[in-house]
Amino acid sequence: MAYSAPSQLHVPLMERRGAWVIRVFFIIGLLALMLGFLHFQLSKSYTFQWKLAFNFLPYFNEGLLLTIKASLVAGVVGVVLGLVIALARLSPFMQLRDLGTLYVHTFRNVPFYVFVLIVYFGFGRAIDVRPLVEAMGGIVDERLFWAIAALAVFDAAFISEIFRAGILSVHATQKEAARSMGMSATQAMRYVILPQAFRNVIPALTGELIALVKESALLFVISLRELTLVARELAAHEGNTFEFYTILAVYYLILTLPLAGFSHLLEKKLSLDDRH
Amino acid sequence: MSALGLQQDVWWGRSLQLSWRVSVLCAILFALGWFAYQGLADSYDFQWDKALRFAPRYHSGLLMTLQVSAVAAVGATVFGLLIALGRLSPWVLVRDLAGLYVHTIRNLPFIVVMLVFFFGLRKGVGLDSVTVFGHTFEAPFVWGSITLTLYEASYMAEIIRAGIQSVRSEQMEAARSMGMTYLQAMRYVILPQAITVIIPPSTGIFIGMVKESALLSIIGLPELTRTAVDLFAPVRRPYTFEFYLILAGYYLMICVPLSFLSQWLEGRLGTHSRIGEEAARGI
Numbered sequence: 301m302a303y304s305a306p307s308q309l310h311v312p313l314m315e316r317r318g319a320w321v322i323r324v325f326f327i328i329g330l331l332a333l334m335l336g337f338l339h340f341q342l343s344k345s346y347t348f349q350w351k352l353a354f355n356f357l358p359y360f361n362e363g364l365l366l367t368i369k370a371s372l373v374a375g376v377v378g379v380v381l382g383l384v385i386a387l388a389r390l391s392p393f394m395q396l397r398d399l400g401t402l403y404v405h406t407f408r409n410v411p412f413y414v415f416v417l418i419v420y421f422g423f424g425r426a427i428d429v430r431p432l433v434e435a436m437g438g439i440v441d442e443r444l445f446w447a448i449a450a451l452a453v454f455d456a457a458f459i460s461e462i463f464r465a466g467i468l469s470v471h472a473t474q475k476e477a478a479r480s481m482g483m484s485a486t487q488a489m490r491y492v493i494l495p496q497a498f499r500n501v502i503p504a505l506t507g508e509l510i511a512l513v514k515e516s517a518l519l520f521v522i523s524l525r526e527l528t529l530v531a532r533e534l535a536a537h538e539g540n541t542f543e544f545y546t547i548l549a550v551y552y553l554i555l556t557l558p559l560a561g562f563s564h565l566l567e568k569k570l571s572l573d574d575r576h
Numbered sequence: 577m578s579a580l581g582l583q584q585d586v587w588w589g590r591s592l593q594l595s596w597r598v599s600v601l602c603a604i605l606f607a608l609g610w611f612a613y614q615g616l617a618d619s620y621d622f623q624w625d626k627a628l629r630f631a632p633r634y635h636s637g638l639l640m641t642l643q644v645s646a647v648a649a650v651g652a653t654v655f656g657l658l659i660a661l662g663r664l665s666p667w668v669l670v671r672d673l674a675g676l677y678v679h680t681i682r683n684l685p686f687i688v689v690m691l692v693f694f695f696g697l698r699k700g701v702g703l704d705s706v707t708v709f710g711h712t713f714e715a716p717f718v719w720g721s722i723t724l725t726l727y728e729a730s731y732m733a734e735i736i737r738a739g740i741q742s743v744r745s746e747q748m749e750a751a752r753s754m755g756m757t758y759l760q761a762m763r764y765v766i767l768p769q770a771i772t773v774i775i776p777p778s779t780g781i782f783i784g785m786v787k788e789s790a791l792l793s794i795i796g797l798p799e800l801t802r803t804a805v806d807l808f809a810p811v812r813r814p815y816t817f818e819f820y821l822i823l824a825g826y827y828l829m830i831c832v833p834l835s836f837l838s839q840w841l842e843g844r845l846g847t848h849s850r851i852g853e854e855a856a857r858g859i
Contacts, residue, residue: 314668327672342700398601409783409831410824411790414801418824422817426620510683517685518791528687535695542696549688556683 346542353543356534360551363530367555370444370519370526371512374451378512379505381452382459387489389464400460407457412450412515419450420522447519451512459508466501467493500570506563510556517552527551620817627818630807634826637803642830644721644792644799645785651725652781656732661762663737674733681730686723686788693723694795716797724785724792731781739774740766772845779838783831790827800826 314323339348389400407415424446433445440448470493478488520529531548535541616622662674681689694716698704704715743766751761793802804823 312668319668323669323672326669327676330673331676338700342697344700345702346699394597395600395604398597399604402601402605405832405835406828409787409835410827411787411801413790413793414820414824414827417801417804418817418820422620422820423616426616426817428619514683514685517687520687528685528691531691535691542692542699545688545691545696549684549692552684552688553680557679560679560683 342542348543349540350543352538353534353540353547356538356544357547359530359534360527360547363525363527364551364555366444366524367513367516367526370447370451370524371509371516373440374448374455374516375509375512377448377452378455378459378508381456383463385456385460386463386467389460390467404457404460407454412454413518413521415454416447416450416518416521419453420446424522443522443524447516447522447524451515451519455508455512455515458511459505462501462504462508463497466497466504469500470496503563503567503570506559506566510559510563513552513555513559616817622818624818627822630819631822633807634800634803634822637798637800638826638830640717640797640799641786641789644717644724644789644797645782647721648724648728648785648789649782651721652728652732652785653778655725655729657736659729659733660736660740663733664740666758678730678733681727682734686727687791687794689727690720690723690791690795693726694719716792716795720789720792720795720797724788727788728781728785731784732778735777735781736770736774739770742773743769776838776842776845779834779841783834783838786827786830786834 313319342348385400385403388396389404391397391400420443424442429442429445433440433442474492474496475488478492479485483491516526517528519526520532523529525533527548531544535544538544613622659674659677662670663678665671665674698715698719703718706713706718740762747765747769748761751765752758756764789797789799790801792799793805796802798806800823804819807819
């Protein structure tokens with residue numbers, strides 16, 4: 301029997317196949333109404349100067365670049381560190397497991413804001429990293445170095461949890477099969493377990509990158525001129541706080557929403573793959 | 577099986593093993609910490625005695641942190657439930673709106689939402705201080721708790737939604753077929769079953785609230801972090817390291833018990849908090 305599309309008769313009007321256009325228009329319309337009303341109400345007591353604010357977009361773009369740079373580098377370092385911690389937490393040595401657990405639980409229970417303060421105003425004062433920074437050839441300056449270090453060390457705790465869950469999600473028989481073929485425990489981990497774990501872990505890692513971007517907003521506290529500090533400086537200088545902070549929010553959404561969508565799609569695809 | 581071959585079949589075997597484990601961990605930590613400390617002390621002059629003298633002054637900040645987190649916890653639970661019901665509503669447009677709210681807020685840093693609210697909306701709305709039962713709450717507290725509530729509600733909504741969806745749909749059908757309205761079925765059938773799934777991960781959200789509340793220091797709420805920064809600022813005391821380490825200790829003091837509570841509840845209720853953990857990180 302030839303395939304025929306299921307009847308749409310019993311599907312509610314707004315959930316039929318073409319209805320997404322109406323939904324999008326409805327949402328946009330409603331948003332425009334709400335924002336318009338808000339704008340109208342606020343403009344009674346507040347003078348909006350959007351034109352003036354838009355003149356400063358190049359500054360925002362510079363901040364955006366720095367935000368991307370800090371979160372990407374910290375993401376890469378954090379993944380390496382997180383993998384090491386995850387392996388420590390799954391190691392046969394009790395002490396390594398305990399240390400890994402302690403690391404994760406400490407960082408999960410301290411605000412990132414406080415951690416940045418400790419790293420920059422504590423370790424940053426006690427340890428002179430200028431030789432190291434110069435050795436890296438000026439890719440990062442001292443401030444950015446500490447910012448990336450703070451982000452990476454902090455997020456490694458969360459990334460390690462993702463990896464641990466990913467490794468544990470690979471069925472135990474895989475390891476047994478690998479070992480029975482004569483692989484060592486390390487080889488089994490390297491060639492059999494980790495490749496499968498990595499695949500399962502990518503959506504969650506993408507989500508972690510979003511978290512990194514969001515956390516990088518706090519780096520303004522050590523005067524790293526990323527998006528948030530740019531907006532704060534402009535707001536302090538020009539006085540148009542609302543416009544600048546709204547632009548700031550939009551910039552973050554431009555960064556994070558595609559990542560969230562990507563993560564969601566991957567997750568969907570992986571769960572479809574796992575069905576058979 | 578234990579590394580030392582400790583006896584497992586006697587009643588004290590477990591606690592002996594545990595105390596051995598803890599003492600080894602402490603020894604390793606002490607050694608690592610001591611080396612790090614010696615290395616740092618070469619170039620940094622630690623003045624713990626001076627820093628510790630100020631530690632009692634943190635207590636008012638601690639109280640404020642707990643207050644604002646408690647207000648936000650209640651607010652976020654109520655508002656999060658509303659958003660979750662919105663996301664599960666039979667009307668697709670309501671679902672879309674609730675989804676828009678959740679996805680927008682979850683993908684913004686807390687500080688950005690806070691800046692927009694405090695330095696943007698506050699000027700227009702004109703709500704500054706609120707008096708409840710003769711006690712006046714200042715603008716930073718009012719707006720801080722509003723922002724924290726609205727922000728964390730988006731995470732809470734996802735947890736509550738996951739909890740409600742974990743209850744099989746037959747339960748709703750059965751309740752509806754017995755003549756209950758949608759809201760009655762939710763109230764008397766679905767939510768009581770969902771609550772066991774919701775509670776453990778929501779402790780993770782409460783930890784998140786305590787942590788996010790550190791940012792309220794930026795809008796001038798005199799909470800823990802603000803007290804530490806204020807103590808440091810007036811005379812530019814050179815021992816920031818000590819101040820901020822003590823500050824971290826205070827946060828650990830609030831959050832670690834909560835995190836143990838979460839683990840305990842997880843074991844007790846037989847659910848696992850991965851949902852909450854991931855929701856809390858915006859994944």
